Amino acid sequence: MKQSDPQLLVQSAPLLQQGMTTPRAMRDVIYALIPVTLVAVWYFGLSALLVVGAAIAGAVLTEWVFSPQQEFQKSLSDHTTVLTGLLLGLILPPGIPLWMAFLGGSISIGLGKTIWGGLGQNLFNPALVGRAFLGAAFPTAMTTWTPPRAGADFFNLQASHLSLPFMRGEVDAVTSATPLGLMKFEQQSTPIAELIIGNTGGSLGETSAAIIIIAGVFLLLRRDLDWRIPASILITVFALSSILFAVDSSRYADPLFAVCSGSLLFGAIFMATDPVTSPMSPKGAWIFGIGIGVLVVLIRTFGGFPEGVMYAILLMNAATPLIDRYTQPRVFGSGVGSP
Amino acid sequence: MNPLPKIRQGFQHGVHPHPYKDQTSGLHTQGESKMLIKALFGKEVPVGQRSRDLEMTMNNVGKIVAILKSSSGILAFTAHETARPTEYPCVRCGRCAEACPYFLNPSLLSRLAKARLYDEMKSHSIMECVECGSCTYSCPSGIPIVQLIRAAKDNIRHKKRKSS
Numbered sequence: 001m002k003q004s005d006p007q008l009l010v011q012s013a014p015l016l017q018q019g020m021t022t023p024r025a026m027r028d029v030i031y032a033l034i035p036v037t038l039v040a041v042w043y044f045g046l047s048a049l050l051v052v053g054a055a056i057a058g059a060v061l062t063e064w065v066f067s068p069q070q071e072f073q074k075s076l077s078d079h080t081t082v083l084t085g086l087l088l089g090l091i092l093p094p095g096i097p098l099w100m101a102f103l104g105g106s107i108s109i110g111l112g113k114t115i116w117g118g119l120g121q122n123l124f125n126p127a128l129v130g131r132a133f134l135g136a137a138f139p140t141a142m143t144t145w146t147p148p149r150a151g152a153d154f155f156n157l158q159a160s161h162l163s164l165p166f167m168r169g170e171v172d173a174v175t176s177a178t179p180l181g182l183m184k185f186e187q188q189s190t191p192i193a194e195l196i197i198g199n200t201g202g203s204l205g206e207t208s209a210a211i212i213i214i215a216g217v218f219l220l221l222r223r224d225l226d227w228r229i230p231a232s233i234l235i236t237v238f239a240l241s242s243i244l245f246a247v248d249s250s251r252y253a254d255p256l257f258a259v260c261s262g263s264l265l266f267g268a269i270f271m272a273t274d275p276v277t278s279p280m281s282p283k284g285a286w287i288f289g290i291g292i293g294v295l296v297v298l299i300r301t302f303g304g305f306p307e308g309v310m311y312a313i314l315l316m317n318a319a320t321p322l323i324d325r326y327t328q329p330r331v332f333g334s335g336v337g338s339p
Numbered sequence: 340m341n342p343l344p345k346i347r348q349g350f351q352h353g354v355h356p357h358p359y360k361d362q363t364s365g366l367h368t369q370g371e372s373k374m375l376i377k378a379l380f381g382k383e384v385p386v387g388q389r390s391r392d393l394e395m396t397m398n399n400v401g402k403i404v405a406i407l408k409s410s411s412g413i414l415a416f417t418a419h420e421t422a423r424p425t426e427y428p429c430v431r432c433g434r435c436a437e438a439c440p441y442f443l444n445p446s447l448l449s450r451l452a453k454a455r456l457y458d459e460m461k462s463h464s465i466m467e468c469v470e471c472g473s474c475t476y477s478c479p480s481g482i483p484i485v486q487l488i489r490a491a492k493d494n495i496r497h498k499k500r501k502s503s
Binding site: 011012013014015016017018020021022023024025078118119120121226275276280281282328329330331332333334 | 373377383384385386388414416420421423424427428429430431432433434436437440441442443444446464467472475476477478479480481483485486489
């Protein structure tokens with residue numbers, strides 16, 4: 001009888017690993033975004049699914065084009081490509097032509113990730129790179145908001161979806177403004193209750209504060225994100241808005257409105273917390289979050305745009321290597337005087 | 340039970356507790372001597388110095404004979420437990436830096452090790468690493484961080500020996 005050799009594997013310690021893995025963290029974020037997507041479908045009908053689907057398709061196809069044969073499977077298995085597409089889809093206006101959403105997904109992966117050297121190497125949040133590109137290239141489509149329909153007219157597609165590339169699409173008869181736009185240009189506030197349930201105009205996934213907070217709590221409980229980043233952003237925006245509101249309550253929004261409106265919650269929980277583009281140390285996370293909060297309030301109050309979360313996060317992304325450099329922890333035993 | 344507070348209190352009042360085996364066995368979990376000094380006396384052994392420079396020595400109490408660190412026990416794991424996980428790129432989550440007892444930046448060190456930038460690793464205090472392995476254990480991307488650091492340290496020592 002032939003005895004089988006014992007299988008010996010020589011490894012260098014440590015041999016064990018805690019259970020958390022990078023793909024699991026990314027998958028958790030996708031799970032957390034599913035209810036957010038469903039709320040978007042409730043308010044904007046089939047449009048939401050089509051836009052998100054087009055963005056994901058653009059992202060995955062670009063990943064496929066730029067990956068070596070064997071690498072594609074692996075880069076899909078870490079879930080980041082689909083996640084980037086999904087995130088991008090949820091920050092686009094509901095009525096955007098589908099080819100633009102597709103192009104945005106493609107830019108997100110191509111210019112946001114691959115060109116830097118793949119996952120973990122990029123300086124800027126890929127989904128926001130895609131959105132910034134679309135905002136610069138198609139300013140009209142990116143600021144045309146459709147009113148929420150709250151469950152009605154599920155199949156009622158907007159004609160603008162199917163417009164062909166570089167053709168003037170049909171202009172929708174019904175448009176609306178976002179709560180921040182109303183605030184900035186018409187000094188008209190939106191009830192907080194509407195902002196909480198999400199029954200307002202805005203990008204697909206960012207209208208409902210309640211569902212975003214629930215998704216954020218889920219991610220916190222799973223330890224998938226650094227709580228310091230959303231906490232410092234929201235505290236900073238709340239504090240600065242309170243000061244402005246105290247100075248002139250007729251011109252500036254009240255702090256609760258400032259926190260619940262626009263893409264602030266979505267950005268703070270899903271965009272700013274991307275580990276690749278945010279600082280590593282806890283101290284760095286606070287600086288990063290406070291910086292975003294200050295920039296958001298500055299852009300919203302004194303800038304030309306009603307919303308500034310995207311630019312605030314991108315600017316602080318650029319500052320991240322610098323923050324990392326100055327928040328290196330002090331090595332044990334260094335800097336203490338010799339006895 | 341954690342015996343540390345009791346012992347620390349003893350030292351502060353000038354009473355040296357008896358090195359009872361049951362009382363001190365918990366201290367093994369603190370592991371390394373510099374960590375133990377920090378836990379008991381709140382003092383950090385400065386970089387490049389030894390505990391003796393603080394007029395302290397750490398002995399393995401309860402065991403009079405010096406034991407070989409490398410043969411202190413046999414651990415039995417299943418193949419499933421010890422399987423190397425699939426390695427993904429570093430996403431800079433910072434869990435390794437959070438775990439490092441010497442407050443190094445293992446993420447940066449592993450990147451530098453892969454690029455064989457040993458001089459740069461030295462300026463990031465690689466020689467302070469005690470190879471506890473907390474970084475590899477905590478890495479969600481399955482990067483063998485301490486193994487990379489170990490190999491780099493060997494390389495640095497080897498170069499030093501050659502040049503001297």
